[in-house]
Amino acid sequence: MCCLSKEKTVRPTIDADSLSSQIRDNSVRVIDVRKEEEYKKNHIPNAVSLPLANLLSDDSPERAVKLFQSLGIDDETPVIVYDDTFGALASRVAWTLEYLGHSDVSLLDVTYNQWNSLGLENDNKIPSINSKTHSIVLQPQILATADYLEEAKEKEGVILLDNRERLNFLEQHIPGAINIPYRTLASPDKILRPKDEMKRLVENRGITPNSEIITYCGSVGTLSGLAFYALKSINLSNVKLYVKSFKEWKNLKKSTSKQENADYWDLSAE
Amino acid sequence: MSASKLNQARPDSKSPSVNWAKIEEADNFAKTVKLYRQGKYDEDSFRRFRLQHGAYGTRMTNDYAMVRIKIPAGKIYPTQLEKIAQLSEAFSIGSAHFSTRENIQLHWVVLEDVSEIMRGLAEVGLTSREACGNTVRNVMCSPLSGVCAEEKFDATPYAIATAKFLLRNPMNQNLPRKFKFNFSCCEKHGMVRMCDVGVLPETREIEGKQEKGFKIFLGGGLGNKSFVGYQLEEFTPEEDLLYTSIAVLRIFDRMGDRKNMARNRMRYLVNEMGWEKFQNLVLKERAVVRATQSVIVKLDVDPIPEEIKKPIRISESGGNSVPDGYARWYKTNTFNQKQDGYQSVFIALEAGDITANQLREIAKIIRDYSAEGMARNGFSQDIAIRWIHEDDLPKMYSQLLQVGLAKSGSLTMASPIGCSGTTSCNLALTNSHRLAKEIQRKFLELKLDEEDDLRDSTIKISGCPNSCGQHGIATIGFFGGGSRVGKDMYPTYLMSLGGRSDGETMLGINCLRIPAKKVIPTILKIIELFKQNKKDADTLSSWIHRIVNGSEDSDIKSINDFKQILSPLTVPPTKDEDSDFYTDYGNDSSYHTKTGKGECAA
Numbered sequence: 001m002c003c004l005s006k007e008k009t010v011r012p013t014i015d016a017d018s019l020s021s022q023i024r025d026n027s028v029r030v031i032d033v034r035k036e037e038e039y040k041k042n043h044i045p046n047a048v049s050l051p052l053a054n055l056l057s058d059d060s061p062e063r064a065v066k067l068f069q070s071l072g073i074d075d076e077t078p079v080i081v082y083d084d085t086f087g088a089l090a091s092r093v094a095w096t097l098e099y100l101g102h103s104d105v106s107l108l109d110v111t112y113n114q115w116n117s118l119g120l121e122n123d124n125k126i127p128s129i130n131s132k133t134h135s136i137v138l139q140p141q142i143l144a145t146a147d148y149l150e151e152a153k154e155k156e157g158v159i160l161l162d163n164r165e166r167l168n169f170l171e172q173h174i175p176g177a178i179n180i181p182y183r184t185l186a187s188p189d190k191i192l193r194p195k196d197e198m199k200r201l202v203e204n205r206g207i208t209p210n211s212e213i214i215t216y217c218g219s220v221g222t223l224s225g226l227a228f229y230a231l232k233s234i235n236l237s238n239v240k241l242y243v244k245s246f247k248e249w250k251n252l253k254k255s256t257s258k259q260e261n262a263d264y265w266d267l268s269a270e
Numbered sequence: 271m272s273a274s275k276l277n278q279a280r281p282d283s284k285s286p287s288v289n290w291a292k293i294e295e296a297d298n299f300a301k302t303v304k305l306y307r308q309g310k311y312d313e314d315s316f317r318r319f320r321l322q323h324g325a326y327g328t329r330m331t332n333d334y335a336m337v338r339i340k341i342p343a344g345k346i347y348p349t350q351l352e353k354i355a356q357l358s359e360a361f362s363i364g365s366a367h368f369s370t371r372e373n374i375q376l377h378w379v380v381l382e383d384v385s386e387i388m389r390g391l392a393e394v395g396l397t398s399r400e401a402c403g404n405t406v407r408n409v410m411c412s413p414l415s416g417v418c419a420e421e422k423f424d425a426t427p428y429a430i431a432t433a434k435f436l437l438r439n440p441m442n443q444n445l446p447r448k449f450k451f452n453f454s455c456c457e458k459h460g461m462v463r464m465c466d467v468g469v470l471p472e473t474r475e476i477e478g479k480q481e482k483g484f485k486i487f488l489g490g491g492l493g494n495k496s497f498v499g500y501q502l503e504e505f506t507p508e509e510d511l512l513y514t515s516i517a518v519l520r521i522f523d524r525m526g527d528r529k530n531m532a533r534n535r536m537r538y539l540v541n542e543m544g545w546e547k548f549q550n551l552v553l554k555e556r557a558v559v560r561a562t563q564s565v566i567v568k569l570d571v572d573p574i575p576e577e578i579k580k581p582i583r584i585s586e587s588g589g590n591s592v593p594d595g596y597a598r599w600y601k602t603n604t605f606n607q608k609q610d611g612y613q614s615v616f617i618a619l620e621a622g623d624i625t626a627n628q629l630r631e632i633a634k635i636i637r638d639y640s641a642e643g644m645a646r647n648g649f650s651q652d653i654a655i656r657w658i659h660e661d662d663l664p665k666m667y668s669q670l671l672q673v674g675l676a677k678s679g680s681l682t683m684a685s686p687i688g689c690s691g692t693t694s695c696n697l698a699l700t701n702s703h704r705l706a707k708e709i710q711r712k713f714l715e716l717k718l719d720e721e722d723d724l725r726d727s728t729i730k731i732s733g734c735p736n737s738c739g740q741h742g743i744a745t746i747g748f749f750g751g752g753s754r755v756g757k758d759m760y761p762t763y764l765m766s767l768g769g770r771s772d773g774e775t776m777l778g779i780n781c782l783r784i785p786a787k788k789v790i791p792t793i794l795k796i797i798e799l800f801k802q803n804k805k806d807a808d809t810l811s812s813w814i815h816r817i818v819n820g821s822e823d824s825d826i827k828s829i830n831d832f833k834q835i836l837s838p839l840t841v842p843p844t845k846d847e848d849s850d851f852y853t854d855y856g857n858d859s860s861y862h863t864k865t866g867k868g869e870c871a872a
């Protein structure tokens with residue numbers, strides 16, 4: 001669909017062993033999106049820090065591109081992102097880069113915690129970075145706004161995917177949405193399930209290669225960002241992230257649906 | 271990868287002794303759901319198929335199911351608990367539910383995801399097959415079988431062998447109605463008279479030789495109308511257990527009422543025919559079964575006793591101070607095993623609910639502390655972790671405390687049972703599930719779990735006249751309904767008193783319709799009356815039993831006396847005086863009843 005010239009094989013995730021062999025390669029940029037204090041204690045060697053909160057404080061393209069430039073990323077730099085929050089925060093950062101037009105970005109397929117329990121290297125050295133220049137070529141085909149969503153969700157072949165937990169979904173959701181909680185996407189030791197499982201699961205839910213999918217979650221597009229990459233991992237490319245998600249939808253006072261006449265919250269042990 | 275690494279520090283997980291699963295069933299289920307959604311499978315056949323595979327419908331929707339995982343004889347292993355934790359987060363609400371029949375249920379599962387759960391279960395040897403529908407439901411066994419001082423011998427291997435024989439057996443795939451087996455250690459711990467077939471270990475001496483056998487009870491059960499089971503014969507020899515089970519199932523299959531849904535449990539057949547006639551029929555049929563089995567069918571009873579290993583003892587370092595609340599917990603949650611120095615610990619949940627993280631913690635605790643390396647589902651929406659060395663209890667308690675699983679009162683009146691009610695059941699009229707939680711919180715706040723004279727009493731709550739909450743056998747039982755003042759409805763419970771499920775099993779006597787929001791004050795009032803009128807050695811239940819049997823001579827002599835004293839609590843205030851009265855627990859809007867089609871969510 002989009003520019004064929006860019007068609008390199010960029011995988012949505014990279015496995016820990018491959019990353020481990022590339023960390024000394026300075027042409028690759030690894031971004032740690034955990035809180036800065038955590039990063040300072042230790043991180044994957046050579047990784048740079050971009051706490052998600054910092055990006056979200058103003059994620060306009062102009063500011064975001066500056067942030068990435070200051071991390072030494074230009075149009076060609078391969079980028080790998082990781083977090084310790086089942087890949088959701090990393091996904092949001094990766095998606096932002098893609099939206100700016102950067103195509104070579106992958107998620108580390110394990111969390112930082114898992115990386116450590118695999119016995120892989122970490123350190124607390126902060127690498128020196130030379131700023132680079134990055135262009136802005138926005139990719140609107142991966143973004144959904146409230147207006148776009150409202151119109152699109154009525155169309156045949158468009159699937160609206162809510163990635164919040166089941167009880168939140170039952171309580172309130174965008175009319176017509178289906179629910180795949182973010183926890184469904186992971187396997188016990190990876191941020192995403194193996195492809196065959198993911199494929200089966202998604203197909204069971206009526207999502208086909210022809211579907212246009214719009215994902216959303218609670219507020220900033222993290223859980224749904226992970227879903228964006230989950231779908232990408234099985235070659236579903238027509239996916240948009242409603243990045244402002246349910247929080248904005250409610251603020252705009254748009255209509256919502258609820259599973260009525262059942263007290264499901266009282267089944268929760270929490 | 272990372273998981274195995276972490277586990278190295280802990281004792282090995284014991285692996286399940288029986289694989290109940292068949293992975294093909296998951297594929298088949300997924301395919302069938304697709305056909306059904308494409309309209310190629312009619313509603314009724316699909317429903318039957320779905321139930322056969324352990325998936326119930328959910329309140330007011332066709333899009334969600336409840337998956338009921340059978341835990342035969344209640345034997346559950348750490349790896350299984352961890353898998354269920356993972357499945358509950360991926361496909362359910364992040365909590366799982368322990369039922370009264372040793373099932374573990376996952377609620378609000380998208381119908382299209384049920385097959386994924388089946389797949390996950392198969393990885394750890396579990397199944398939901400025949401957990402619902404007109405089949406032989408989960409075969410239960412007392413959580414104390416093997417450790418109870420009163421038992422003649424451990425019934426567990428027989429329960430497991432019976433479950434193995436009947437699961438997927440063509441003989442019982444399409445019975446007139448569901449069918450339930452309970453095995454027990456003794457009369458007190460296993461509800462053998464409250465199911466279709468109740469089995470109690472018994473021994474006899476013949477010419478100086480001890481012979482194993484059973485007391486078998488038939489035709490009992492709880493429901494819209496409940497019955498107490500009859501004992502088939504003095505002594506059923508070991509080898510006749512299977513023949514008897516087959517004979518009873520064959521008679522029920524042949525003669526049970528297939529038309530009248532409300533009266534088709536076997537107990538109605540027994541009741542209509544009369545016990546003696548039914549008894550004769552069973553004995554005759556059994557002779558036929560015994561004579562005509564072309565191959566000798568035998569129960570595959572595992573003769574090897576469970577291995578009891580001493581787990582790695584964490585407590586040996588000593589010097590740990592005993593955490594607060596330990597004495598109370600010890601008193602109300604532990605059971606002295608017949609084996610010297612060992613205790614069984616009962617974990618109190620709230621109406622059977624447990625979070626995914628807590629399931630994982632339970633798995634760890636089993637590995638660390640239980641010498642048998644597994645747990646048992648209890649009969650009261652709880653979990654028993656057995657074979658804990660006395661010296662390890664304080665340490666285990668503090669570990670439970672850290673994960674919110676150290677509530678006291680699991681073996682007392684302070685742990686009421688509540689069926690799922692309006693949280694998920696199509697037939698529910700009230701939120702019985704939440705009410706059970708509210709009562710438990712109140713009891714613990716008032717420290718009523720510590721009172722010895724309340725200990726052996728029970729509170730059980732159903733959300734409608736069906737008896738999934740087992741209200742009929744409770745000392746104080748409740749079932750939900752709606753009442754009205756003019757146009758306004760409010761939730762109520764019909765209260766029954768004096769039910770019991772031991773050797774003198776009887777059903778509670780209906781007393782009064784109590785508004786939902788007055789249930790707690792009513793219970794507390796009954797306790798107050800008891801304290802005023804009790805005799806020395808009385809417990810609440812012995813006192814209530816005297817009253818319902820008409821043999822009490824204090825101020826309260828009959829159910830009628832109760833009615834008089836309690837009736838002021840039942841008078842509805844106006845909506846202006848108290849609008850809360852017109853709402854049910856867990857729901858702020860005005861109460862109204864709403865029910866869908868029942869699948870008997872027992």
Ligand code: SF4
Binds near residue numbers: 689697698733735871
């Ligand atoms: S049908 Fe069973 S689970 Fe449902 S409300 Fe009635 S008693 Fe409770």
